[in-house]
Amino acid sequence: MRMLCEMCGKDTGELSLVKIEGAELHLCSSCAKFGTTVHAPATAGGAAPGTSGGSARSPRRPPAQEKDVFAEMPPMELLSEWPQRIRKARESMGLSQDQFGTLLSEKSSVIHKLESGSIVPSDALVRKIERTLKIRIHSQPETS
Ligand SMILES: [Zn+2]
Structure with a gap:
């Protein structure tokens, strides 16, 4: 009895029973790779669908992590030596700390505290300073 591949019709001595989309076909070796070999030895092949047991468990992160992000917004990343940048820019504009303060409300x-680095400006203040002095004191995250 001749064995014909049920996919390509090739006459071959060796056919393997292969499952393709639910149908079992006798296929030659070159067609067999398109499906799942039914008579495969019961090794621990994870690829087989419908095997009993383990549905993939996705690890859950504790909600506390998310909460942290919202509770404490990460401050703008300020450039190194930002206090000096502010002071130099202010002085080059001929502004006293008092005048500069007035401009920033x-x-x-x-x-004084900003320029000594003893306080960190809020995001809003950073923007105001940058606008007023026409400088950049924070590093902008790359947005693509
Ligand atoms: Zn074939």
Whole structure:
């Protein structure tokens, strides 16, 4: 009895029973790779669909992590030596700390603290400073 591949019709001595989309076909070796060999030895092949047991468990992250992000927004990343950048830019514009403070609607003591690096400006203040002095004191994250 001749054995013909049920896919390509090739006359071959060796056919393997192969499952393709639910149908079992006798296929030659070159067609067999398109399907799942039915008579495969019961090795631990994870690729077989419909095997009993393990549905993939996706690891869950604790919700606390997300909460952290929202509770404490990461501050803008300020460039190194940003206090000096502010002071130099202010001085090059001929502004006193007091005048600069007025422009920012901040007290001069705030300006003093900023320029000594003892306080970190809020995001809004960073933008105001940059706009007023026409400088950049924070690094912009790359957005593509
Ligand atoms: Zn074939």
